[in-house]
């Protein structure tokens with residue numbers, strides 16, 4: 001396998017992802033597998049929404065695709081290579097081609113927004129450039145342009161811990177714009193946003209993915225927005241793919257079935273019904 005500064009060499013026409021009967025688990029998880037028998041192929045430029053009830057495995061799938069979580073069986077290829085068979089150095093190079101925007105971005109609280117956003121370029125910098133950037137941001141204009149696309153340009157020099165939840169979320173997404181990734185993996189980007197910002201955020205992510213012909217995989221709880229914006233819908237439930245279809249083939253009955261039994265119970269349980277180990281006295 002050849003390699004270069006941008007990561008292992010890949011031939012044209014290679015899918016961004018190819019997963020075949022992949023399963024993954026979490027140490028100490030409540031289910032045997034968080035993902036089971038996942039077969040999925042994603043091409044460059046494809047945009048797909050991951051939907052499914054809470055605990056379905058969406059975050060675990062995104063973590064797996066970002067090469068942060070190692071599957072325990074099945075096969076997994078990213079850009080035509082098996083990430084977990086690469087050397088640490090090659091895997092590090094491969095990760096520069098993937099960008100995971102977690103639901104709550106891990107931004108250093110005391111950092112300025114400009115520095116936090118420019119950190120997305122770390123994989124492209126040498127150690128010296130990275131250290132200098134901590135003191136004197138290398139390209140504040142680029143950070144401002146990225147923030148402005150999420151309506152956040154006025155927060156360029158704000159401290160991260162002074163941002164609201166929705167601002168932090170968009171700050172994390174602005175980092176994505178500064179990455180050079182070809183696979184954009186976004187976990188519930190709208191959870192802290194109002195409807196107008198939700199539309200802007202989705203539009204920005206989709207324009208960016210289209211402009212760089214990157215694959216965009218985005219988990220969403222807002223099924224209506226998923227169906228309105230994404231051409232391909234992948235539904236997960238209990239760690240399995242329930243359907244993977246073009247949006248015009250997804251029916252309301254399929255959505256109802258996907259979320260069946262996911263409504264919270266109408267009545268909270270009576271305290272007498274609590275399991276013994278949850279009773280307050282059991283902690284003392």
Ligand SMILES: Nc1ncnc2c1ncn2[C@@H]1O[C@H](COP(=O)(O)OP(=O)(O)OP(=O)(O)O)[C@@H](O)[C@H]1O
Nearest residue numbers: 026027028029030034053054055056057058059060
């Ligand atoms: N770090 C962890 N340790 C143990 N189990 C975990 C861990 N993270 C997730 N799980 C379990 O794995 C399963 C899938 O969780 P995951 O977070 O991938 O679901 P999700 O679809 O993203 O849920 P949500 O919509 O609530 O974010 C769940 O049963 C969850 O409890």
